[in-house]
Amino acid sequence: MYCPKCGSNNSEDAAFCTLCSARLNSEPRYHTAETLAKHPGENTATWSLIWGLVAILVFGPLGIVAIILGNNAKKMGFTGGQATAGIILGWVALILMVISIIMIVILLAVGAPILQEIINSV
Numbered sequence: 237m238y239c240p241k242c243g244s245n246n247s248e249d250a251a252f253c254t255l256c257s258a259r260l261n262s263e264p265r266y267h268t269a270e271t272l273a274k275h276p277g278e279n280t281a282t283w284s285l286i287w288g289l290v291a292i293l294v295f296g297p298l299g300i301v302a303i304i305l306g307n308n309a310k311k312m313g314f315t316g317g318q319a320t321a322g323i324i325l326g327w328v329a330l331i332l333m334v335i336s337i338i339m340i341v342i343l344l345a346v347g348a349p350i351l352q353e354i355i356n357s358v
């Protein structure tokens with residue numbers, strides 16, 4: 237291993253340069269694991285976002301999945317926007333579903349008597 241500071245050749249497992257005592261770079265060995273550990277929960281957060289969109293566009297109850305995944309990603313220490321966006325989309329999907337159920341109930345409650353009057357007047 238060559239010293240990054242003075243360029244002298246050291247043994248592969250040396251932690252410090254024998255000539256200038258500079259710290260020898262042994263990071264590349266752990267680079268892959270480090271890169272993976274940098275964003276724990278990122279995949280979970282991305283899935284949260286995807287499920288949130290599916291919940292809004294297709295099926296409201298899937299918002300629960302988005303909220304759970306988003307919270308899991310945050311528990312893993314992920315601070316990116318995907319987790320928050322997934323949670324928000326999940327809640328919006330659930331709220332929209334509840335509102336549409338209420339609207340249908342109201343429409344049936346209001347609409348049924350009107351329909352009855354129309355039928356009676358004919």
Ligand SMILES: [Zn+2]
Binds near residue numbers: 241243
């Ligand atoms: Zn050196």
